[in-house]
Amino acid sequence: MTKIITQQAGRNRRLRSAIAVGLALTVASVTACGQGPAASEQVNASDDGPAFPFLDAGDGVAIRDGDDWSLPADAGVAANSGFFSEEASPSDHVYTRSVDVSWGQIQPEPGALDRESSGTAQDMSFEPLDEQLEGPDTFWMRVFASGEEWAPQWVVDDCGVSTYGPDYDGQRHLPIWNECVWGHLMDTYQTLFIDSGLADDERLTFVYVPGAFTWAEFDYEMITAAVDAGDLDLETYLSWYGHAWTDLADMFGDNANKLVFTGEDYPWGPFGTDDDLLAKQAVDAGLGIRTGITELSNFHLSEAPAYGSHILPNGHMSLDDTLPVHDGSRIVATENECYNECGYETDDPYYAVRQSNLKALQLQTNWIYVVPEPSYFAEYPKLWDWVRLSMGHTAQNSPDAWAALRDAEDTYWAGDETGPFNGEWQTRPWVRNLERWLVQVDKPGSVAHRSDADVHTEVFEPDNGTAHEGLVTDAANGDTGFVFELDARFAAASSESSSPVVKVTYLDSGSGAFTVDVGDWSSPDIERTGDGQWKTATIALPDDAFSDDDTTFRVSLGDGADDLTVRFVRVVKA
Template identity: 65%
Template structure:
């Protein structure tokens, strides 16, 4: 009888497994869609010239795996198929009881959130934010139990708990574990990624609150770095094989209070085994030239290179940005197309594979060709991309004007600091005798959005009088090896002056492009000879945009090498 009673007692204490989370089917948005505009080819003469920029791609191109647009809501017309699931920590854990509340609504950042189960019942893939740090986002019992007070207000008027406090962090990790492991949400194939750690304003990990705590004398470098040293490995351990769904929302060189000690902490988070996101590529000239978490580094000649051997660029992880604040979020510009174009080029220079958009404020309907090109470019590698390109420019990254900022103490490490040469992806403009590119005032943009965004001189020029009669271009060997079929070079140039130009290759020269003196920016699509991308031993394939004898100087703004056949 005693044994039977014990069994019954144990049975009465058994904790039943939680009810499975709701599931739903797809949203019906077909993403296996090629270019939605016709490709502009070179034509029978070997040259086609059209006004303006040309973003067209051949019909064989398809989106890369693990890439696309995400937003608050799906939008079939713009091929945005990943919606948000937003929750507050307080909504999920209103009490200290060890369970997730799946039926209560929540709010944060001026937004209202449906209950967890209600959001998961909606169809389609999703990404997530858990708004955790705000005084009104976190469970009230956490601050009481941990004996902490808040810091702030932030620039949106909110106060935040110190998530670096080990007690606060421990409770937050318990919540992540219960939600993503115990309830199995991390393994849901519809979950594409999660912004972490859920702090601070807009759940974006800036250093405003960290600095506030340090200034108050309540946080020192040693304590902060001790917490930081395990925080991201904590999250990676919780998510296990699904850790590639974690996306850190901070950045390197973050205006923190600890000098060089906090310069490379975003890279440290990435090295722990998670993805990375920035939210400010709209300021396309500012701060992100030297971005170690993305493998982007400024070279002594001012060009930026990206280390694509890093795990972050393996195709497994999320490398994200957000381009929606062109006439929103407190920003304004009278040249929206320019701002959109440059923000998207900057994103691709960083090798981004996911882009947050809001179709209206992102101006997707107004500039469909540009956004369609971006959709098909996100996440591509040198050996899968349909194109390789270089935007010819000199632009000022004013963040690096401070002589004490970053890894450039030696003046020889970046002699023209803070001027950055070009935005490039697998096609590099090379200065060499006879082909030195010169800054021009043909298309100057000053302080777009704000002073920090510096001055940009779009387009570079030859200087015939000085003997510089063309532009040399090196082609990434991986792209060249994949380009086994027909290729064209698209050159966006200022149609001023007179005289022709052509493309010289190791296999011969292209047909000539004649200028008409219209004064407009035009794009020439130029057929290259067979074998044009064959490399000589130990060298990259080399192209040269060459002026004809007696021609006036030429200003080029963009060069894009396209594989016409896949």
């Protein structure tokens, strides 16, 4: 296939750790976009439960302005989930800090580790290893290995290798695929993590691997440089790749779930289709997976086999959460802090933060890298609190299920010749919705249509395409509502534990009412005022709303009502 070659490989995280180190981690209470907390509604932020009260259905229906991210008081943090950063910030629920070392810092000479020397990489300074490991708090790790200034000189001399580059930060890198270089690196990993017992340390949450290239993220820029220089071919690369991740998984044994591969499906590499699914190969070897670019929420990650996410013929995405990578023991991570940092800029940060987090949750990530200030924790605390309490949950134990209704352009797949679809993707390159255990289903009389009420174009950059937020009815042509199908596992858990509510975020334009209908039951009318504002209606459902045979419900226009635009629908175990 013909690749769409961009600078993506080099922009994943241009300044990530630089801004993380340079910015303060304290936040203040700020009201913006309806997300800031009033003093009367803020709950103790040190608690693991919701920091804000649940907005219930009142006497059956309650309507409030804006988005509604509230969760019931018994919603809790999922096991093996959380925010991570360079520094801990407990007041922001960021409990997991980084421990970073360079290869040359901890093994300047062959043999035993140097645990008392400081180091540098990517213009960051690292304290000695033992100093960084002090204290009871949890941490994640990076070994900056491949950079010419990170790696020990004795490795270069012993292996007789050249370096490649410069990368986008002006660095040159060792060929990590060289069997001699890789062997020495694995010896260092053995000494650092296994012989010292660090892999068994309960404080160690996860390790980014393999430690290459820029920012210790496995982009293909240097691999391409080696191919262009005539020093690397596909056979040699795949020979190394075929054992690299099993080397690590076998070494870590029962702790292999702490390993996080930092590459990606469909990389910007030199080998055409032969490198398309190599990230999945790493996951199949037992590793976790991480992406660094969900800020570009429409681009490239719709078809992501390593995460189990696939584009269906009708343009919806499905995600197979029965895959081992989602078994709850591994790390599925992303990084959401580059909104008005890292070379990005937006005048609508709330939209960008919201969409990147919806994308992260659609991929069913359980860990998210944040830096509270550039991640807009102070400005949008309700949104981030919802994310904290959502990630890592399963269909059976999640407090909610949801569908973000939209049509968005994934420009990575814009060429008809690209990808695995063979003409099967009927709406290409338009992707319908972001869905998590709740699917919007087109049926006769309930076909959803693209809305022009809230259109965003090229947020951050052209690759992010155009997104139409919200879908609309077409009553004149017989489409008078939206049908939703709830995951049977979520529905069963909901019926066992509580009475569900439905939250519908809609544009209050036009006139006329709508209802939520389940079987023969209909909610009270939800009247529109026509003031043009986005609002969320919360509707209490009957106790027996869903059965084993039917988990559907409908948002229906009333007789004579104008068309309705809906942007977000949530089912909450209330």
